[in-house]
Amino acid sequence: MLLHLAAVAACFAAFALVVSTGAKRWTTSFTSAAIVAVVLYFIDFIALGWPPLRTIAWISPFHYYPALSILSGTAPAFRNLSILSSAAAALAALAYMRFDRR
Numbered sequence: 033m034l035l036h037l038a039a040v041a042a043c044f045a046a047f048a049l050v051v052s053t054g055a056k057r058w059t060t061s062f063t064s065a066a067i068v069a070v071v072l073y074f075i076d077f078i079a080l081g082w083p084p085l086r087t088i089a090w091i092s093p094f095h096y097y098p099a100l101s102i103l104s105g106t107a108p109a110f111r112n113l114s115i116l117s118s119a120a121a122a123l124a125a126l127a128y129m130r131f132d133r134r
Contacts, residue, residue: 033102036109039116043093044069046123053130093119 044065052061072092079089089095096115101107 033099035113036097036099036102036116039113039120040093040097042120043116043123046120046127049127050123050130053127053134 047068048061048065051064052058055061055064073094075085076089076092076094079085079095093116096112098107098112102109
């Protein structure tokens with residue numbers, strides 16, 4: 033479960049790097065990353081009860097962190113970890129490419 037949580041944190045850290053490569057102030061970067069994290073959590077949470085929102089729930093990293101399923105052993109652990117780590121790696125690569133252009 034700790035690996036899944038670390039992968040979710042890595043996704044948001046990499047997203048914050050992407051945002052910070054284009055920001056002039058650290059507060060802009062921090063606020064943007066925090067708001068996106070909250071919005072993605074709400075999307076994942078509301079998608080549990082509202083079927084139309086399930087079509088975009090896959091965007092949220094929280095969608096790949098089903099804590100109770102992980103604890104019970106029914107979650108596809110390798111699939112979720114690979115998706116989260118791939119997203120974090122892709123965002124980190126994008127951040128480094130954007131920083132290199134600066």
